[in-house]
Amino acid sequence: MDFRSRHVLSIADFTRAEILHILSKTREIETSPRIDMLAGKVMATLFFEPSTRTRLSFEAAMQKLGGRVIGFSDAGSTSTKKGESLADTLRMVEQYADVIVMRHPRDGAARLASEVSRVPIVNGGDGANQHPSQTFLDLYTIAKLFPELTDGSRTLTIAFAGDLRYGRTVHSLLSALCHFRVRLLTVAPRGLEMPQQYLDEAAAAKVEVEVVPSLQDAIDGCDVLYMTRLQEERFPDPLEFDHIKASYRISASMLQAARPQMRILHPLPRVNEIARDVDATTHAHYFAQAGNGIPVRQALIGLILGAL
Amino acid sequence: MAETPSGAQKIRQVEAIANGTVIDHIPSPMTLKVATLLAGPDDQVFMGMNLRSSLLGRKGVVKISGRELTERSVSSLALIAPTASISIIRDYTVVSKNPVPVPSRFEDIARCANPNCVTNHERWSTRFDVVAGKNPLRVRCFYCERSFDAADLTLI
Ligand SMILES: [Zn+2]
Numbered sequence: 522m523d524f525r526s527r528h529v530l531s532i533a534d535f536t537r538a539e540i541l542h543i544l545s546k547t548r549e550i551e552t553s554p555r556i557d558m559l560a561g562k563v564m565a566t567l568f569f570e571p572s573t574r575t576r577l578s579f580e581a582a583m584q585k586l587g588g589r590v591i592g593f594s595d596a597g598s599t600s601t602k603k604g605e606s607l608a609d610t611l612r613m614v615e616q617y618a619d620v621i622v623m624r625h626p627r628d629g630a631a632r633l634a635s636e637v638s639r640v641p642i643v644n645g646g647d648g649a650n651q652h653p654s655q656t657f658l659d660l661y662t663i664a665k666l667f668p669e670l671t672d673g674s675r676t677l678t679i680a681f682a683g684d685l686r687y688g689r690t691v692h693s694l695l696s697a698l699c700h701f702r703v704r705l706l707t708v709a710p711r712g713l714e715m716p717q718q719y720l721d722e723a724a725a726a727k728v729e730v731e732v733v734p735s736l737q738d739a740i741d742g743c744d745v746l747y748m749t750r751l752q753e754e755r756f757p758d759p760l761e762f763d764h765i766k767a768s769y770r771i772s773a774s775m776l777q778a779a780r781p782q783m784r785i786l787h788p789l790p791r792v793n794e795i796a797r798d799v800d801a802t803t804h805a806h807y808f809a810q811a812g813n814g815i816p817v818r819q820a821l822i823g824l825i826l827g828a829l
Numbered sequence: 830m831a832e833t834p835s836g837a838q839k840i841r842q843v844e845a846i847a848n849g850t851v852i853d854h855i856p857s858p859m860t861l862k863v864a865t866l867l868a869g870p871d872d873q874v875f876m877g878m879n880l881r882s883s884l885l886g887r888k889g890v891v892k893i894s895g896r897e898l899t900e901r902s903v904s905s906l907a908l909i910a911p912t913a914s915i916s917i918i919r920d921y922t923v924v925s926k927n928p929v930p931v932p933s934r935f936e937d938i939a940r941c942a943n944p945n946c947v948t949n950h951e952r953w954s955t956r957f958d959v960v961a962g963k964n965p966l967r968v969r970c971f972y973c974e975r976s977f978d979a980a981d982l983t984l985i
Contacts, residue, residue, distance in 0.1 A: 531974060607951050627947040629972025648945050650973055718976055 524824035528635040529643045531651040532693045537700035540660065541671060543820055546829050547661050551816035558828050559588035565618035566592030567610070568645070569625040574789070575645050578811075579622045579654075582818035586828075591617060611637045620822060623647075641825045649689050655788060656693040658817040662810040663745055666784055673702045680706035680739035683749035683769055683794060685715040690788045691749055695719050699726035706731050708739045710765045713755065736769060741778045746771075748787045748794055748807075772796040776804055786810050843877035849894040851916040851923075852906065854882065859910050859980065860889025866909070866984060867893060867902050885912065892918075904938050907931045908979045911963040933959050935968065939982035946973040955985070 522542045528534075535543075564583045566576055571594055580590045607630060614621060615638045623634055624645040631644035631651070646652040660670075669675040679698060681691045685707055695705065695715070699722060707715050707730060715730075723730045733739050740746060751769055756762035770793055771785065784806040787795060791807065799805050823829035855863050860878045868874045873894040882888035897917060898906070906913060907929045916926040935957045941948050948955045948970070957968035957979075966979040 627950050628945050629947040632972045633947050
């Protein structure tokens with residue numbers, strides 16, 4: 522399987538076999554990193570909107586393999602402010618870099634970039650659309666916890682909770698999970714349910730999706746609980762937000778009946794949706810999940826630069 | 830000979846044209862849009878709306894005198910009225926009648942309805958891929974990956 526010079530734009534561009542290959546290369550690089558694997562290579566990080574978390578993870582991934590990083594971390598410091606088109610910015614940067622990691626506020630910006638750039642583009646988030654390295658790290662995390670995901674020996678039950686309408690990470694993860702033997706549970710406030718487009722996608726892949734009445738039902742019935750943040754700006758009425766916030770909060774006391782192997786994931790940053798007393802339980806796995814971002818991004822960059 | 834064949838009556842729901850193009854089986858609410866889209870400033874256009882149709886319930890018909898459609902017009906028509914048929918008329922006779930060909934991809938025909946789509950902010954072409962058709966025709970923006978009913982898109 523040759524990933525050289527391939528763009529990483531959307532999880533939808535990857536087949537099941539390709540996803541499995543990336544997961545297995547991630548495992549390889551995590552267990553035996555080669556610290557000079559990307560020596561002499563330059564990665565440009567073009568962050569047209571700030572995302573410290575994503576940028577640091579990509580930069581650490583590159584530097585730990587001997588590569589170098591150039592770039593900017595907010596659009597205010599670039600010529601975009603002077604009206605330069607995205608295409609022109611890319612035509613300039615591609616002269617300096619072997620791979621470009623880009624984050625942009627507009628949906629589809631990474632796809633457009635891939636039509637201009639001669640060097641591979643890695644989408645670090647394009648508006649509300651895609652953030653594929655996050656999806657690969659979510660999948661890698663689940664696969665590491667539950668080998669059943671990739672060997673198919675058991676149907677895994679994965680629950681999504683919180684804002685399922687606007688949450689880009691849950692949409693991409695749902696699409697990716699459709700390649701595997703899973704059953705999905707969803708629980709979301711009224712108006713923030715999973716969009717039909719994704720339910721249709723699950724149905725087409727013969728993945729069962731069950732809407733459960735409460736967060737507690739999700740906790741008690743799943744192997745993996747994928748929790749997301751509720752954003753206040755989605756609620757016109759602040760009182761309603763306070764009320765809903767209270768029913769979308771996991772505390773340690775709610776985990777009594779959870780399966781022993783159940784793990785809670787979260788794309789971070791969390792606000793109030795996971796109480797601090799959950800952190801010390803065996804179910805908390807969100808910080809380990811974030812740590813998996815490094816080997817996943819190393820594998821993606823290594824593959825597209827032909828070093829893996 | 831007072832009798833009129835029922836077929837002839839049907840045709841005369843809208844003024845007959847000697848030469849030109851008849852677009853039939855347009856979803857009725859799209860008729861005006863189709864007429865505006867296809868008519869050049871000097872074209873004579875005849876239009877019927879809310880005509881009875883066994884296929885669509887109600888339909889629209891647009892007749893353009895004197896010319897045939899450009900390739901681009903046919904693509905635009907396919908996007909907003911995928912159920913339509915196109916007949917070529919010569920000397921009051923239908924010389925050909927075909928369903929509008931619906932391509933699998935529309936390039937630079939319509940703007941994306943997602944206000945945050947990059948194609949609405951950079952000077953760049955648009956592209957939609959057909960995901961389901963024809964009634965209603967569903968298309969997906971190649972860039973922002975959102976799906977839309979084609980009838981809701983704004984033509985360029
Ligand atoms: Zn779009």
